[in-house]
Amino acid sequence: MTTDPRSVAGKRLEIAERTQILIVGAGPAGIAAARHAHRGGAQVLLVDEHPVPFETMGESVPQIWGGRMGGAVRNRNAMTERMLEARPDLVELFEAGIDIRLGTACWGLFANQPNLGWMPGLVAGLVDEGQGSHLVGFDQAIVASGRRDMGLAFPGWDLPGVLGAGAALMLARLYDALDSRRAVMLGSTPEALLAALDLIDAGVTIAAVVEQAATPAAPEDLVARIRAAGVEIVTGEAPRGVTSDADGVTGLVLRNRTIPCDSVLLGVGAVPMIDLLHAAGARCAFDNDRGGFVPLLGTGGETSLPGIRAAGDCAGIWPAKTADPALAEAEGRLAAGAALAALGLADAPAENAPQPGPAADLGEYRKAWVRASVVEAVAEMPVCQCEEVTAREILEVSPPRYLNAPHLPNLTRSLTQILGEGPPDPDQIKRLTRAGMGPCQGRRCREQIQALLALQEDLSLGVVPLAGYRSPVRPISLAAAAMPEDPAIAAAWDSWFGMPRQWVPFWDVEEHYTVAALATEKEHVSE
Amino acid sequence: MSANNPIPGIDAGDDNRGAPVIVIGGGVTGLSTAFWLAEAGVDVLVLERGITGWEASGRNGGGCSHHHSPLFAEEQRLWPMMDELLGYPTEFRPNRIRIALSPEQFALYGRAVANARKQGFRADDLDAQTVRELVPLAGDNVHAGHYYHFGGHANPHRTVQAYAWALRDRGGRLRQHVTVTGFRRQGDRVTAVETDKGVFGCDHLVIAAGPQTGRLAAMLQVDIPMRAARAEMIVTEPLPLMPLGGIDGNGLYGRQTLRGNLAYGGGPHEWVETEEQPGGPRPSTPLAGSIARRVAELLPKAAHARVIRSWAGIIENTPDGRPVIDRPAPWQNLTVATLSGVGFGLSPASGRALMQLVMRGHCDFADLSSLRLARFDRLEPDWDALQGWLPAAMASA
Numbered sequence: 001m002t003t004d005p006r007s008v009a010g011k012r013l014e015i016a017e018r019t020q021i022l023i024v025g026a027g028p029a030g031i032a033a034a035r036h037a038h039r040g041g042a043q044v045l046l047v048d049e050h051p052v053p054f055e056t057m058g059e060s061v062p063q064i065w066g067g068r069m070g071g072a073v074r075n076r077n078a079m080t081e082r083m084l085e086a087r088p089d090l091v092e093l094f095e096a097g098i099d100i101r102l103g104t105a106c107w108g109l110f111a112n113q114p115n116l117g118w119m120p121g122l123v124a125g126l127v128d129e130g131q132g133s134h135l136v137g138f139d140q141a142i143v144a145s146g147r148r149d150m151g152l153a154f155p156g157w158d159l160p161g162v163l164g165a166g167a168a169l170m171l172a173r174l175y176d177a178l179d180s181r182r183a184v185m186l187g188s189t190p191e192a193l194l195a196a197l198d199l200i201d202a203g204v205t206i207a208a209v210v211e212q213a214a215t216p217a218a219p220e221d222l223v224a225r226i227r228a229a230g231v232e233i234v235t236g237e238a239p240r241g242v243t244s245d246a247d248g249v250t251g252l253v254l255r256n257r258t259i260p261c262d263s264v265l266l267g268v269g270a271v272p273m274i275d276l277l278h279a280a281g282a283r284c285a286f287d288n289d290r291g292g293f294v295p296l297l298g299t300g301g302e303t304s305l306p307g308i309r310a311a312g313d314c315a316g317i318w319p320a321k322t323a324d325p326a327l328a329e330a331e332g333r334l335a336a337g338a339a340l341a342a343l344g345l346a347d348a349p350a351e352n353a354p355q356p357g358p359a360a361d362l363g364e365y366r367k368a369w370v371r372a373s374v375v376e377a378v379a380e381m382p383v384c385q386c387e388e389v390t391a392r393e394i395l396e397v398s399p400p401r402y403l404n405a406p407h408l409p410n411l412t413r414s415l416t417q418i419l420g421e422g423p424p425d426p427d428q429i430k431r432l433t434r435a436g437m438g439p440c441q442g443r444r445c446r447e448q449i450q451a452l453l454a455l456q457e458d459l460s461l462g463v464v465p466l467a468g469y470r471s472p473v474r475p476i477s478l479a480a481a482a483m484p485e486d487p488a489i490a491a492a493w494d495s496w497f498g499m500p501r502q503w504v505p506f507w508d509v510e511e512h513y514t515v516a517a518l519a520t521e522k523e524h525v526s527e
Numbered sequence: 528m529s530a531n532n533p534i535p536g537i538d539a540g541d542d543n544r545g546a547p548v549i550v551i552g553g554g555v556t557g558l559s560t561a562f563w564l565a566e567a568g569v570d571v572l573v574l575e576r577g578i579t580g581w582e583a584s585g586r587n588g589g590g591c592s593h594h595h596s597p598l599f600a601e602e603q604r605l606w607p608m609m610d611e612l613l614g615y616p617t618e619f620r621p622n623r624i625r626i627a628l629s630p631e632q633f634a635l636y637g638r639a640v641a642n643a644r645k646q647g648f649r650a651d652d653l654d655a656q657t658v659r660e661l662v663p664l665a666g667d668n669v670h671a672g673h674y675y676h677f678g679g680h681a682n683p684h685r686t687v688q689a690y691a692w693a694l695r696d697r698g699g700r701l702r703q704h705v706t707v708t709g710f711r712r713q714g715d716r717v718t719a720v721e722t723d724k725g726v727f728g729c730d731h732l733v734i735a736a737g738p739q740t741g742r743l744a745a746m747l748q749v750d751i752p753m754r755a756a757r758a759e760m761i762v763t764e765p766l767p768l769m770p771l772g773g774i775d776g777n778g779l780y781g782r783q784t785l786r787g788n789l790a791y792g793g794g795p796h797e798w799v800e801t802e803e804q805p806g807g808p809r810p811s812t813p814l815a816g817s818i819a820r821r822v823a824e825l826l827p828k829a830a831h832a833r834v835i836r837s838w839a840g841i842i843e844n845t846p847d848g849r850p851v852i853d854r855p856a857p858w859q860n861l862t863v864a865t866l867s868g869v870g871f872g873l874s875p876a877s878g879r880a881l882m883q884l885v886m887r888g889h890c891d892f893a894d895l896s897s898l899r900l901a902r903f904d905r906l907e908p909d910w911d912a913l914q915g916w917l918p919a920a921m922a923s924a
Contacts, residue, residue, distance in 0.1 A: 004915035007756070008795045014814055110812055115757055115799045117919045118812075125813055135813055281808040303684040386784075392684045398541065399685070403616050404787055422704040428578050431585060431684035439764040440837050470873065471811060475833035477762065482820035489817055495777045497756070497868065504849030505642045506597040509897040512905045515913040523638060 006498035008118040015123065016134040019045035021339050022124055022141040023461075024106045024276065026050075028142035028325035029312025032332035033339075034098055037142075040340040044098050045136065049105035050473065051176060053129045060385075060440045061474060062273070063170060064149050066163025067248060068176035068263055076103060078131075078357040079175055086174050098194040100138045105126045108471035109141060109280040111305040116281075122307050123474065125483075140307050144332060145312035147291075150269030151444035152186060152369060153391070154275030155379040157243035157264075161249030165195040165267035180263040182262055184252045185209045186239065187369065188216035190269030190319035192284045193226050207261045210254065212238040212372035217365060219319075223492070225270040238372035239264065243381070268369045269362075269447055270322070272314045277303055277364065280493035282310075286462030288363065289356040290316030292447070293466045300338020301331060301353065307342065312333040318356035327354045328383035363454070363461025383452070384445040386438020393433055394449060394454050402433045418493045424453040426467035434465055439475055537564055543637035543680040546572035548885060549720055551707055551743060552575075554584035555683070556870050557662035558690035558701075560733055560885075561876025562613070564695035567882060572729075573694070573701040573724060577806050578782075582686030582737055584871060586760065586809075588792055590773075590782040591872035592623055592678025594642040596850075597893045600881045601876035603648065603677050608874055613691035613697060618682035618785050623675040626658055626776035626825060628667060630672065633666030633671045636776065640673050649676040663768065663769055666827030672776065680773045680782040684873055690874075708738075710747055715857045717747065731885050738801050738843040744863050750918045752903050753843045753865060754916045755801045759811045760840075763813035764833040777825040779818070789829060793820050798916050811837040843869040846903060846910050852877065853900045863900070 003009040021037045023030050026048035034046040049062065054074045073079055080102050084091050094100055095500030108125040112118075112301070124139065127133045128207065149164025154381045163171075165185060171178035183204055185196045188211040196206045208273065209226060214236055216223045226233065229386040243251035243258055272294050282303035283296045294316045301309040309333040313321070321327040332355070363464070371459050374383060374391050382388045388401065426449050429435060435449055436442035446467050454461045496502070500518050502507070510517060548564055550557045553575025564571040591606050593599050609617050627633035640650040653672040659665050661674070691701055702724070708731070711719035717732045734743050738755040745751075765787030772783040781791030794817050815837040823830040845851055845867045852864050862884050866877060880890040911917055 002913055002915040004798065008797045008814075009915065009917065009919065011795055084712070108813070108815075110810070113810070114802070114807055116797065116810060116812065117840075118797050123813060127817075133816060279536055279810065281810040301870060340786050384820050390798055398617055400786065403618070422578070425578055428581075431580075432688055439833065441835055467690070470836040470838055471815065472834055472837065475764065475835050477831050477833050478819045478823040479830040481761075481816050483813065483816035485817050485820065489795060489814075493794055493817075493821075495775070495778050495780050497848060499842065499844075499848035502867075503595045503639070503643070504870075505595050506897045509847075509849070509902075511902060513902050514905050515846070515907050 006292060006494050011489050013119060013123060013135055014484040014486055014513060015120070015137040016484070018137040019043050020343055020452060022136060022138040023144060024141065025042070025144035025146055025297065025312065026087065026090060026100065026143060027146050027312055027328065029328040029332035030142070031087065031093065032095055032143060032329035033142045033311055033336040036333045036336035037339060038093070038096060038098050040336065041345050042056050042340055042343060043427055046093065046098055046100045047104040047106055047126060050083055051076050051103050054480050056475070059190060059475065060444055062148060063167035064151060064164035064240070064266060064444055065167050066263065067160030068163050068179045069175070070178045070179040073175055082176050083174055086176070096357070105474045106276060107133070107474045107476055107522065109276055110489065111308060113281050113305065125259060127474065127476050133476060133483050135483060139199060140309065140337060140342055142301070142309045142311055142332065142335045144312040145276055145314045147270050147317055148273050148443060148449040150268045150271050150366065152266050152268050152378055153374045153381050153383045153448060154239040154241065155381045158382060159244050159248045160383050161263045163263060163265060165192055165265040166270060167197050168265050169198055172199060172204065178204065182207050182261045183263040183265050184259050184261045185265045185267045186195070187211065187251070187267035188218050188223055188233065189267065189270070190218045191317065191322050193218045193222045194322050195267060196231065197229065198224060200229050207259050208232045208234050210237050210252070210449040211235045212369055214471050217360065228464070233456040239459055252509060269366050270317045273315055274314055275469040277310060277314065277470040279471045279473050280305060280308065282308060284466060287316065288320060288322055288361065289359045289460065291318065292362065296349060300349065301335035302338065308391065309335040309339060316356060318359060321354065330354055335498050366447065367451045367455050367461055371447055371455055374452065375455065383448050384438065385433040386440050387434040389435040391452055394429060394435050394452055397429065397432050400413070423463050423465065424457055425460055425465050426453060428509070430467060442467055457470065528774060529758040530633060532573070543727060544724035545719065545731045548733065549574060549727055549729040550733040550735060551720065552734065553691070553701060553703060554577040554737050554870070555584060555687050555690065555731065555874040556864050556866050556877055557581060557735035558687060558694060558863070559874040560735060560881040561699050562694045563689045563882035564885065565694050565699035567886065569886070571699045572727065573699070574702065574707060574720065574727070575703045576706045578703055579691050579701065580684065582805065582839045583842050584687050585683050587683050587871045588790065589680040589683050589871060590678070590780055590781055591619070591680060593869060593873050594639050594646070596678045596873060597895060597897060598873050598876035598880060600646060600871050601879065601892055605875035605879070606681070607678060613689040613693040615692050617686040617689050619679060620772055620785070621679040622753050622771060623678045623680070623773035623775070624653070624771055625656065625675070626659060626662065626672045626774065627670045628668050628777050628824060631672050632776065636673055643675065643677060644759065650674060656719065657872060659738050661770060663776055664828040668824065668827065669699065678773065679912055682881045684785065704875060715859045717861055718860060725875050728798060731862070731866065733862045733881060733885060734914060737865070737880070738841055739805065739834070740843065740863060740865045747858065747861065749863065751851055751900060752906060752910060753845050754798055754911050755840055755841050756796040757839050758792060758796045758815050759837060760790060761789045761815050761822070762790040762835050763829070763834050764788065766832055768831055777821050779800050779825060781820050782804035789826065789832060791818055793821065794818060799919050800918050809839045809841070811839045844868050844896045846906060846914065850897055851900050852884065852896050852898045853881055854888065855900050
């Protein structure tokens with residue numbers, strides 16, 4: 001059997017370690033999964049990226065931290081201590097002997113599938129600041145990567161003090177390092193109001209909840225709890241801007257008033273964090289009742305990639321699940337049970353996964369917010385902060401600013417003229433405008449761009465495709481990404497395919513090409 | 528800002544009107560061909576199954592230095608004028624420095640330089656110190672380098688769209704999300720293209736559909752031997768611009784983009800099945816780490832730069848890795864093109880050559896004899912197995 005020496009055939013991935021069940025994310029779902037898998041007799045590796053390096057937090061990765069991390073987050077040991085205080089279950093799991101690694105991010109999951117078949121099995125890339133990257137082989141993975149906040153642009157939203165509602169909660173509860181005392185919440189979804197109540201409990205004053213619609217989005221009982229906590233609910237308003245000083249936001253500007261505050265919390269959408277799963281090739285679809293794009297799941301939380309499962313918020317977010325961690329825990333246990341069964345260590349679990357009820361039209365709600373805040377903004381501001389792309393530039397498919405191209409309002413280049421028969425594709429818009437192409441990897445703008453395109457073309461939100469995620473789903477330095485390598489890869493390395501005749505100059509090409517003729521060597525340009 | 532009209536088709540009102548020339552494939556080769564045809568006054572229609580430039584045309588290194596090709600001289604002549612010709616920016620920037628980290632690399636890269644010099648292009652040898660002066664991110668590990676006073680690089684995404692827009696400006700049509708299902712023929716002529724959106728009549732057909740070219744041509748009993756492979760690239764966050772973006776070497780192809788990102792690829796590829804239905808996920812693999820290692824070696828002062836994406840592309844290859852640009856027998860009105868994995872940089876020239884093939888039957892500015900399909904007439908039937916080009920599953924079966 002001939003093999004192409006320059007191909008992956010015969011090359012090995014340097015897999016540094018193996019585990020039976022890899023669990024990504026040590027929130028309620030991940031902890032429950034780890035406990036269940038461990039008790040079932042499996043070898044478990046539980047990783048969580050928190051505490052996240054300070055520099056990474058500054059890039060709004062993986063949450064929109066908005067510069068409101070207290071100075072304490074620079075001290076990673078202290079932050080690890082705080083995480084263990086916040087999640088005492090982790091201590092119990094440590095003591096039970098589970099391999100738990102905090103401050104370790106999973107930047108990629110890799111599975112053989114159509115067009116990709118050479119890997120020795122399921123593989124994950126892990127990175128630990130200071131220790132670089134390595135590969136872990138696993139039999140089953142449970143991704144419990146949680147949620148993040150939908151970004152929402154308004155003039156000044158790129159200033160320190162504008163952060164995600166969930167990010168604020170994480171800083172307050174997990175890091176005990178939220179640098180904010182008085183905040184305004186944008187959005188009145190159940191997730192936003194539950195976050196507001198939790199933040200109040202953590203000692204933050206919520207100066208107001210601002211909702212663009214005429215009435216709050218959350219059910220009455222939750223609205224009543226917010227009002228009972230003394231929080232004003234301002235409806236029919238969207239941010240017109242902020243007041244600020246050298247430390248960032250000092251107030252939120254509405255139509256006729258300014259609400260003093262040191263932070264503005266983005267609470268218009270809680271988004272399942274599917275980056276790892278989508279980048280791995282798991283099929284995802286828009287599900288209104290689960291908070292947006294989520295992986296398509298079979299029994300035991302299995303994605304379209306066999307052996308890779310999802311549990312917790314990344315599998316779907318709905319009010320009851322937000323209110324009660326028991327639902328995420330149930331999903332974690334179920335995924336772990338199914339993973340154990342796949343390993344032959346248990347019978348398949350009989351229970352069913354918790355299911356969401358029908359939700360209000362999430363697409364209309366997010367579009368309405370983007371219309372009120374972004375489209376009707378009184379000034380132009382970046383929607384994509386990394387690459388500084390405005391809503392107008394996105395919709396006009398303008399070349400990026402670094403080209404200094406003259407602005408030509410040329411119909412030929414408009415969005416509608418590049419569509420063809422399909423819906424607008426955010427990845428196509430990204431390639432042309434660079435919106436979503438920066439170091440935050442589209443975390444702040446992805447849902448807004450989806451909504452902008454849907455508004456422009458008068459489509460329902462879910463019709464606009466998901467802007468693709470790519471590994472590494474966390475930015476990692478070239479130096480850290482350089483993992484140990486099979487010497488056979490180095491020995492056969494070529495900048496391209498290393499074919500014996502590809503770069504032979506055209507005046508030296510034989511009239512007929514046969515494989516047999518390759519026995520005669522010709523000078524050629526490959527490594 | 529919002530529109531109340533239904534999704535506007537690009538050709539609303541045109542419906543399923545055919546065209547004197549139909550090009551199948553909205554990648555860089557098909558679009559360039561269509562652009563040159565429209566520029567010459569031909570009414571041309573491009574049919575694309577997905578989105579323009581979605582596959583390899585938009586996923587490559589953007590290099591424009593194909594010294595081995597009969598189209599090299601025309602490639603070099605055209606690139607500097609493409610922005611003006613198309614009316615849209617391609618981000619083309621001329622010249623390149625290829626860095627060798629060892630005497631072996633320097634000797635190897637010297638072969639390309641010899642090819643270019645033989646065709647009248649200038650390239651200078653650089654010592655290590657000069658390389659470091661010209662390439663601020665280079666390090667102490669430089670052995671030597673070459674400065675190409677030709678070639679360069681462009682932005683694949685922007686170039687593909689520039690072709691598409693320029694085509695439209697000249698009255699050409701592009702329909703995306705149209706899948707070809709068959710052909711109608713009369714004697715030795717193709718008369719129409721059958722698709723999921725209807726039947727489009729044509730006087731001449733061009734097939735330039737990347738990895739799908741072989742499958743489509745086979746429907747017309749034309750055998751274009753090819754196999755598809757997956758290759759990967761990585762990109763970093765933006766860094767301050769170096770004086771010259773066209774920097775590669777150390778077993779890598781790629782560039783610093785005008786935005787400042789380092790975008791590089793290289794290393795092992797994987798032979799895969801040609802998809803019946805293209806457009807599936809294109810996950811990359813941990814090979815990104817091997818590319819990152821070599822970028823950090825090539826540009827050590829960028830080792831801190833963070834990788835923010837990697838991606839994979841599917842590339843078709845003919846048995847010798849060289850393009851096929853031809854009008855295959857017995858058809859009187861069929862032109863086929865596969866650029867065999869190196870189509871981006873050559874696209875201004877290949878499109879112009881294909882335009883001439885369609886309109887005149889031959890190319891007047893380059894000798895395309897080395898790109899004829901007939902060179903495979905004596906090819907072994909099991910050439911793919913003999914070369915080890917079978918997907919792993921197929922090879923082990």
